[in-house]
Amino acid sequence: MSNSGEIWVIGEQRRGRLEEVSLELLSKGTALSQRMGVTLSSVLLGDEVEEIARELVFHGAEKVYLLEDARLRYYQSEAYARLLSEVIKEHEPQIILIGATEIGMELAPKVAAKLRTGLTAHCIDLYVGEVDDTPHLIHVVPGWGGNLVMHIICPQRRPQVVTVKPGVLPKAVRDENKKGKIIRVKPDVRDEDFRWIETVEVVEEPPQGKSLESADVVVCGGWGMNALGDFSRVQELADILGGVVAGTRPAMDKGWVEEAWMIGQSGKTVSPGLFVSLGASGAMHYTTGFMGSKVVLAVDHNPQAPIFHVADVGIVGDLREVLPCLIAELKKDRMPRKF
Amino acid sequence: MGLEILVCIKQVPHPDHFSEIRLDVGSGHIIREGVPAIINPLDRNALEEGLRVKERFSGKVTVISMGPPQAQKALEEALAMGADRGILLCDVAFAGADTLATANTLFYAVRKLGKFDLIYCGNETVDSGTAQVGPQLAELLDIPQVSGVQEVAFVDEKTLEVRRALEHGYMKVRLKLPALLCVTRGINRPRLPTVQSIMEVAQKEMIIWKAKDIGAPPESIGLKGSPTCAAGVYEHKVGRRREIMQGSTEEQVQRTVARLKELGAI
Secondary structure, eight states, X not given: OOSSSOEEEEEOEETTEEOHHHHHHHHHHHHHXXXXXXXXXXXXXXXXXXXXXXXXXXXXXXXXXXXXXXXXXSXXXXXXXXXXXXXXXXXXXXEEEEEOSTTHHXXXXXHHHHTTOOEEEEESEEEEEEETTEEEEEEEEEEGXXXXXXXXXXXXXXXXXXXXOTTSSOOOOOOTTOOOEEEEOOOOOOGGGGTSEEEXXXXXXXXXXXXXXXXXXXXXXXXXXXXXXXXXXXXXXXHHHTOEEEEOHHHHHTTSSOGGGBBSTTSBOOOOSEEEEESOOOOHHHHTTSTTOSEEEEEESOTTOGGGGGOSEEEESOHHHHXXXXXXXXXXXXXXXXX | OOEXXXXXXXXXXXXXXXXXXXXXXXXXXXXXXXXXXEEOHHHHHHHHHHHHHHHHHOEEEEEEEESOGGGHHHHHHHHHHTOSEEEEEOOGGGTTOOHHHHHHHHXXXXXXXXXXXXXXXXXXXXXXXXXXXXXXXXXXXXXOEEEEEEEEEEEETTEEEEEXXXXXXXXXXXXXXXXXXXXXXXXXXXXXXXXXXXXXXXXXXEEEEOHHHHTOOGGXXXXXXXXXXXXXXXXXXXXXXXXXXXXXXXXXXXXXXXXXXXXXXX
């Protein structure tokens, strides 16, 4: 590990809204920069996004390289990848953290390939550790559906680039007293950046209310909900607990939840205070999506189901009986006791 | 004329058997003996997309895979689905490749094969699932690329309008051929081979290339060409309490609520 070369967090904004994963990267970036004694900086591309640059400072970035241009309003595949790799070449950071979002997962490999450098996908943790008596940045990634954990290193080439799975790391704390420098970099946006590929439209409506990643309680229904015929009681339970509803892949296939609410390896990863799994047997590619939860409650009819190996509290039983009973019990509990 | 179409596929262990994949603690090797291998599910969608484009505009579909000798099975299955030619990149020199070295290997093979109008990949594999090789290959080839592709429309024979997934919506991207597209599950329903198409496999071309056949420099492929490497593999230990509640449904539920309170979860 070197004590020269900054740590960079690539800030991701969509239509002027900062993605939450950027704040998660800043908390990890802060810890690593303190451990290594180097500067934590952020890079932000967009149009009229200085306010977001300030948010990055409030969340721990000591510097923000700000690239603003009207044509950078949306993520633009070639323009973003080229400009980012050029600013990287100029400033030579040693570590680059990118959120493993739909866009980050496309941008990171483009940038890493342009720089011919190492890239590790969707890390769940990063720390400085020793490998053969030499300190390295250890990239922790889940393998084989969460069955195994792999440690990846990038021994020589710099910068080392990693993407980090959203919803796994804690967010940096906001502090308006934090000071940082916003460095304006005039982006050299060219016509040819848009000649072969251009984003023409972005349609995105973040769901109303709590997001899955920030919810303190997640109630997730699986195939076993079939016995109840619908998902309304999952919602009811989530409402009582002040949580949000999610589903497994079979639940998505059934049309009970949209893809954005699917938990698992190919879906979302969540780390709520309470994760409730209803009628899911516990396949690895599902359970890897809630490994980081504080407490897991599982309900399933099959006592042998692997879900009970990854649960703190388990109820073996028929959901048609257990769920109404659980809802009633919690309702009773939530009622004012006495006047 | 017609379009030259390339589909990149990977043979992967069947996800239903992932729990059987174990770590040999002594050697640190991953043991996956007896785990059945399949074509990565999204790569079937990629192939289906390629076949449909060929059926519409005419052309030729080549499937390519880097892997051990048994990966030829996956290519044969792709031929049975309707691909015209299979290419297996098989050499010990390719082993231990990370995503950049894999993309490099594919890059040299594509360069040898000549021009392609469209390259399709599955958005990610079920095993390592990095979703990186597609965009890295496109970058090395210097062609436009889109990940998370849900829908493709031809504006004209050289221009595509692609809908790609976002977390809570979508993005429309316009791009010119040649291009590389990484497709998602919803884009189509992959066809099954027919008796007729299975019989035709034996007549189709299957090429096996080693590193020297594609002119790949040793320092850019395999372990040597990989900037990243594994420093260790560990079994994932989940420290859960695993307390199964006892009694009637009512009792179990009451105990659950009490326990969740003790744990500060509600």
